[in-house]
Amino acid sequence: DSGVTQTPKHLITATGQRVTLRCSPRSGDLSVYWYQQSLDQGLQFLIQYYNGEERAKGNILERFSAQQFPDLHSELNLSSLELGDSALYFCASSVGVGLAYNEQFFGPGTRLTVL
């Protein structure tokens, strides 16, 4: 158990809908990262927050958005869902910002299925 929790574990929805994925980082971690893992695109970094502020942006679509709240939990919002958004979405957390000296710990993931 990494100490990072993600809810829900599974989510099934229809095209065009909007969903919210939630992540609680390990106690004491200030950074939260979001990743998308799919069969065709592999593991893609989406976005990183540190202490409530956006710190890095990867291949995140405009239909997707995220935020980190004062209690440090984070939410990833996916809207206008398409079939291709079906994937495993991982959250990770670390104490600081840079990965060179801050290990990131991954949650178990949320499996999103868009029908």
Place this chain on the structure above:
Amino acid sequence: GDSVTQMEGPVTLSEEAFLTINCTYTATGYPSLFWYVQYPGEGLQLLLKATKADDKGSNKGFEATYRKETTSFHLEKGSVQVSDSAVYFCALSERSGGYQKVTFGTGTKLQVIP
């Protein structure tokens, strides 16, 4: 842009065989390099890392050396076990314009048979 290239899987080995999973990268600056492991049904776990050229990361019998001259970070283990069966990801992290970028390879599935 940055990229990470890993050897295609799956790799199937007998127990106690020698393992090499190749990883090469392209980056504009001086990245940190990582190997992550993903066991079935779980999230990724950091296996080892190296933050500068010629550094060797090691953990649980796995090793990888940061080779700047060949832009490589190959993963090796002298004697694999069935419990090493998993997907292995090579990754790099680099600062660019005040932002940190993280790039992963496509992953290499390892299956170790008794």
